[in-house]
Amino acid sequence: MIPVLPIAALGDGEMTRVSANGVDVMVCQVAGQFYALADRCSHARQALSNGKLSGFEVRCPLHGARFDVRTGACKSPPATFPVKTFPVTLEGGKVCIAVSADDKPPPPRFGPI
């Protein structure tokens, strides 16, 4: 588990971007629980941490796709697929997440292959 920020740094209903093992992650606190998701909309790679958090839903800043921060499930178009979530623990006053370098997204490319 990688410590990424002090628990006290994030209030309830807030989210922020952190980086762990070269991977951009959105960490948020909702209803007293902390959640971590890939900070990249599954549709067009925008940073979800620049969007809007309402309850358990985060809204992408560019096209408005919504995701459930608990599961990463896609809740609205134009996204179709979920966002990856990462395990979170609270240790020694820190929010810690499990992210490996393999979670870094492949570069954008034009073709599907």
Add this chain to the structure above:
Amino acid sequence: MTVYRKIERFADPQASKTPCEKAPDPDLGHDIIPKERYTSKDFMQTEWDRMWTKVWLMGAWIGDLKHPGDYVVTKIGKESIVLTKDEHGKYNAFYNVCSHRGNQVAYGASGNTDRFRCAYHLWEYNLRGELVNVPDAETFPQGAPCDKLSIVKLPCDVWGAWVWFSMNPDVEPLSDFLGMIPEHLDPYHMDRMALINDVTVEWECNWKTSVDAFNETYHVAGTHPQLMGFIEDYDVQIDTYERHNRYLIPFGAVSTHIEDGTIIDDGMRGFMQMHGFDPESYKGDGLGARRAVQKHLRENARKMGLDYSDLNDDQLTDDYHYLIFPNLTWNIHCNSAMLFRQRPHESDPNKMYYDLQNYMLLPEGTPHPERPQHRQFKHGEESIGEVLDQDASNLAMVQAGMNSSGFRGLWISSQELRIRHFHKTLDDYLHRNPIKWLK
């Protein structure tokens, strides 16, 4: 959005085998394109009667008709068409229907056979659709003459790596229909490319909604922002011809919508790697990347086993993107081709079939991989790649909007000239026997 730069062209128009000079823009006016053509069943029927059944259509990849007896069943609207290679090595096309009671004689997408035997009463047809056997023929008092009851044959021809057919018995020769296309595309030698992906996705939109989606780059900033680090979306040369059209999209260029053109992002690095150019070895910036990749390929392609000798410098990086009317869209690169074929639904103007095929040029001597198995699924069931998923995600909502009383019709920019040209070509077919309600 502000545009900060122009993109330089390096191709020599005199030496280029694929013509690369700008074609004069036609005056196609500024009218709204009526939305009813995307939603109306009457319009769909008119399209069928006056366009689909009059044009040449791409039916099969030639690699699927390699051996005598190979056949492919292709569907277009309500029709099913059989394409074959016969024992003389000739290609044939005929309707997939038994002359007796109307059963389909070929099933499955493809196969190899010496004859088509109808499963219902065992009437038999050869590879040209000619009736060769009728069981109990003596029980047809009116006769069951093999020479009169053959399946209706269709014009069939070959260009490039594809077999084409037409449902119009009086259609012009394929070469006349294709016009400038062979001159433009033969230098790519797409017949040397391997087919590496072959899927059909059921989309909830009209077939033209999909054609339109791929023939303008205006949507890149909105729909594909992740591409702007290595694709130009504004300084794009658009050329329209008699019925087909194209645009030339600079790749390996930072979008001129991005103020800092010097950046090199993950997308640009990936683009370099795809062409065997190590991004770590590149000491320049984003502004010089496209030219550097071109020079790298000009110097090293042969060593990499790739023959680009018939291509101009810009073709080494850029996407020469063609629409072959009515329903073939091509993203063509020096080492790959991505083909979209839009097929109308059998009866519903709000649905279509999107065929996606990817072809790749492999280094000389590399054995071609086994032909990928064709798969068909609905939108959203599988990813077809990040970029195409993004395009697809717009389409159902666009189609819903086409059906809205609140939508006035398509308000088209000069960046979308190819859409206007495509609809004008469609109108040319529909108006050959004008009917009142079209305007």
